Amino acid sequence: MPANRHAPLVSREPLDAAYFVLTFRHPEIAATAHAGQFVMIKAGLSVEPPLRRPFSILGVDAKEETFSLFIKAVGAGTRALVRLTEGEVAQCLGPLGRPFTKPAAGTEALMVAGGYGIAPFHLFATELRAEGWIGRVFYGGRTVNDLQLRDRFQELVPLVPATEDGSHGHRGRVTAPLLAFLEGTRGPARLYACGPDPMLHAVARIAEDRGLDAEVSLDPWMGCGIGTCLGCVVRTQHEDEARAKYRCACTEGPVFDASLVVWPDETASRARRRAKVEA
Amino acid sequence: MSLAVEIGGLRLKNPLIAASGTFGYGVEYEGLMDLSLLGGLVSKGLYLEPRDGCPTPRIVETPAGLLNAIGLQGVGVRAFVADVLPRLARYDTAVLVNVCGDTVEEYAEVTRIVDDAPGVAGVEINISCPNVKKGGMAFGGDPRMTAEVVSAVRKATRRPVIPKLSPNVADITVFARVCEETGADAISCINTLLGLAIDVETRKPRLAFGTGGLSGPAIRPVAVRMAWQAARAVKIPVIGIGGITSGRDALEFLIAGCRAVQIGTSNFVDPGLYERILPELRDYLERHQLKHVGEVVGTLEYPGLPVSTEVVS
Numbered sequence: 001m002p003a004n005r006h007a008p009l010v011s012r013e014p015l016d017a018a019y020f021v022l023t024f025r026h027p028e029i030a031a032t033a034h035a036g037q038f039v040m041i042k043a044g045l046s047v048e049p050p051l052r053r054p055f056s057i058l059g060v061d062a063k064e065e066t067f068s069l070f071i072k073a074v075g076a077g078t079r080a081l082v083r084l085t086e087g088e089v090a091q092c093l094g095p096l097g098r099p100f101t102k103p104a105a106g107t108e109a110l111m112v113a114g115g116y117g118i119a120p121f122h123l124f125a126t127e128l129r130a131e132g133w134i135g136r137v138f139y140g141g142r143t144v145n146d147l148q149l150r151d152r153f154q155e156l157v158p159l160v161p162a163t164e165d166g167s168h169g170h171r172g173r174v175t176a177p178l179l180a181f182l183e184g185t186r187g188p189a190r191l192y193a194c195g196p197d198p199m200l201h202a203v204a205r206i207a208e209d210r211g212l213d214a215e216v217s218l219d220p221w222m223g224c225g226i227g228t229c230l231g232c233v234v235r236t237q238h239e240d241e242a243r244a245k246y247r248c249a250c251t252e253g254p255v256f257d258a259s260l261v262v263w264p265d266e267t268a269s270r271a272r273r274r275a276k277v278e279a
Numbered sequence: 280m281s282l283a284v285e286i287g288g289l290r291l292k293n294p295l296i297a298a299s300g301t302f303g304y305g306v307e308y309e310g311l312m313d314l315s316l317l318g319g320l321v322s323k324g325l326y327l328e329p330r331d332g333c334p335t336p337r338i339v340e341t342p343a344g345l346l347n348a349i350g351l352q353g354v355g356v357r358a359f360v361a362d363v364l365p366r367l368a369r370y371d372t373a374v375l376v377n378v379c380g381d382t383v384e385e386y387a388e389v390t391r392i393v394d395d396a397p398g399v400a401g402v403e404i405n406i407s408c409p410n411v412k413k414g415g416m417a418f419g420g421d422p423r424m425t426a427e428v429v430s431a432v433r434k435a436t437r438r439p440v441i442p443k444l445s446p447n448v449a450d451i452t453v454f455a456r457v458c459e460e461t462g463a464d465a466i467s468c469i470n471t472l473l474g475l476a477i478d479v480e481t482r483k484p485r486l487a488f489g490t491g492g493l494s495g496p497a498i499r500p501v502a503v504r505m506a507w508q509a510a511r512a513v514k515i516p517v518i519g520i521g522g523i524t525s526g527r528d529a530l531e532f533l534i535a536g537c538r539a540v541q542i543g544t545s546n547f548v549d550p551g552l553y554e555r556i557l558p559e560l561r562d563y564l565e566r567h568q569l570k571h572v573g574e575v576v577g578t579l580e581y582p583g584l585p586v587s588t589e590v591v592s
Binding site for chain 1 (some may be wrong): 301303307308310311312323331332335336338339340342343344345347351352488495496524544545546548549550551560
């Protein structure tokens with residue numbers, strides 16, 4: 001059950017390029033959060049900016065009763081958060097939403113991250129590692145500056161970096177090394193993706209082409225995080241539904257089965273199209 | 280000391296009501312707050328049938344405000360009555376249903392279904408949603424249509440009837456009076472202000488619907504002014520709505536003449552706000568040596584300058 005409380009900032013770690021790792025004390029999140037879940041958080045009590053912001057949970061420490069977020073200071077809400085000093089509080093509600101589904105035993109978890117979409121995969125890799133499962137992270141960005149957490153997976157899972165300008169790892173989009181890996185792989189695999197929508201759609205297509213299961217973490221504008229404002233809806237369609245429905249990313253996601261998502265330039269979900277072909 | 284208020288035959292244990300469209304169907308907040316803290320809650324707007332609502336993006340943040348075009352996505356009144364009302368019955372709070380319609384007949388039909396349902400304290404009439412093509416603001420922007428809808432709903436229920444007025448009119452007192460004359464027990468003022476936010480890079484509206492409804496602290500002075508005008512124009516109680524985030528904000532509406540208030544956008548920001556605002560109200564009554572919150576209502580000392588008569592008339 002999510003809890004709403006004032007969470008004091010415990011540590012503030014500035015990285016390069018306006019990225020930060022912020023750690024807050026919040027016992028319920030620390031004790032119960034799973035990878036893919038998120039928090040709604042806002043610095044202090046001021047009315048400006050009005051809304052809390054959603055962030056994927058980067059990591060938890062049950063013993064210290066803390067959790068961490070990976071934040072890029074880009075607007076008023078994020079700038080206010082990274083300006084907090086230790087001991088100052090944020091209004092924080094969480095953990096919220098549907099987490100990633102763990103892969104079956106022996107199935108490799110292939111995690112595809114774009115930029116700050118890396119955040120949930122650190123917690124996911126930690127969970128997988130603790131249970132002895134295997135995984136691999138494909139981490140893409142425009143430049144090396146977008147790969148701020150690239151050194152934090154060393155103890156967890158192999159990491160394959162890619163940058164569009166070639167400043168680190170593979171030159172080009174992150175889906176290229178993913179495809180190359182899938183060409184060579186023999187064991188069963190399941191895809192997970194978090195990042196910009198075009199990247200999520202590309203991963204969904206790759207999964208569809210290869211008959212792989214995939215989950216995507218969507219990141220629409222969110223107002224409340226608990227399913228009341230209906231601002232964050234995404235169109236999804238189960239195979240037995242004639243029409244796509246708007247579903248709240250905050251309560252029915254943010255992690256969705258990629259085959260259920262109706263992407264912006266499409267009229268039906270992969271699951272529905274498949275069901276119609278088979279019928 | 281008492282925070283209890285009475286609105287058109289409806290007794291509330293305190294003047295704080297969760298506003299329609301900002302509180303889901305109430306049950307979403309189970310576990311995050313004690314719903315029995317509320318004086319009342321108003322359901323998301325309900326039509327006869329489920330509705331999809333607007334395409335996305337549906338919300339955009341603006342200075343101290345929120346611009347939305349949700350378009351009344353909802354489960355339909357029958358699902359609400361069957362699935363939600365029984366769950367709300369365990370809480371000690373007044374449940375009001377916000378009724379919508381594409382036609383006058385639909386408003387009446389939704390109201391009849393609600394009237395038969397147990398656990399409904401009153402009916403709020405949505406004649407002010409700016410984000411639907413039919414109904415909504417189209418009814419609330421025309422005094423004759425307002426009269427038709429309010430009369431039809433009045434005939435369809437024994438419960439208190441509370442039209443929710445649009446601020447997107449030249450003179451809200453005209454609509455307040457029409458509601459009073461056609462049988463409303465109270466009025467809610469105000470719904471969202473029609474707004475437009477533009478992405479200058481794409482030169483398109485930032486909301487998929489185009490325009491949207493503005494809410495939040497940004498609109499509070501406008502809301503207080505309109506609720507004040509409405510309260511002076513009619514004898515039925517006025518429920519003030521617009522940008523309340525604190526006890527002081529709520530008191531502005533009460534002093535302006537509102538018998539109760541609704542809290543909207545702030546529900547999205549802080550589910551803990553009722554626990555914060557109720558003690559603020561009690562503290563205010565204590566400091567001003569008042570026994571009953573009703574003693575604050577309509578106590579505005581407005582300067583008697585000539586300009587005020589122009590504003591009010």
